[in-house]
Amino acid sequence: MESWPIILTAIKIQGLKPAAKPYKVPDADGLFLPVQPSGALLWRYRYKAHGTERKLSLGSFPEVSLAQARKKRDLAYCEIEDGGDPVEEKRQRKLKAAIAAQTTFQLVAEEYIQKMELEGRSPATLKKARWFLELLDRAAP
Structure with a gap:
């Protein structure tokens, strides 16, 4: 020092x-x-x-x-x-916190439904998945 x-x-x-x-x-x-x-x-x-x-x-x-x-x-x-390096560590902590704050069940579920669409799942399966997601949105405070 x-x-x-x-x-x-x-x-x-x-x-x-x-x-x-x-x-x-x-x-x-x-x-x-x-x-x-x-x-x-x-x-x-x-x-x-x-x-x-x-x-x-x-x-x-x-x-x-x-x-x-x-x-x-x-x-x-x-x-x-x-x-x-404390500055780099602080930057990494802030980045991880921002990513964690953006990773919600809603986002993960929407990404999963998009993945199912790309995989060619049936329209009935996609409709049911969206319906479940809407139910969860309404039930959330």
Whole structure:
């Protein structure tokens, strides 16, 4: 870990004022707090993974306290030391969550009915499958 001097305290963070342009207030070991012109305070962790500099978002202050941000930074550091990349892991988790949210019984059933059509199932079989799907749609809250 690179060493920046620890300069942040909860009192110093609460005293930060927005400026016309965004500015960064460093903490230690790659953790910093960008101060936006709107007054938003967003924790970031700067690190290198596989030779590339990356920045990991850790949340906004005060939802994520200084102690929590440091703990998240330490966890990310351990992941990097194990050969991982926290930004890539976060992206993968979001992608999996989006896919899981879109995979509903309705979608799977419709895909199955389309597959049955392509296989050349009889019209009576397809009609019955659509009827069952409609019954399920009406029964769902």
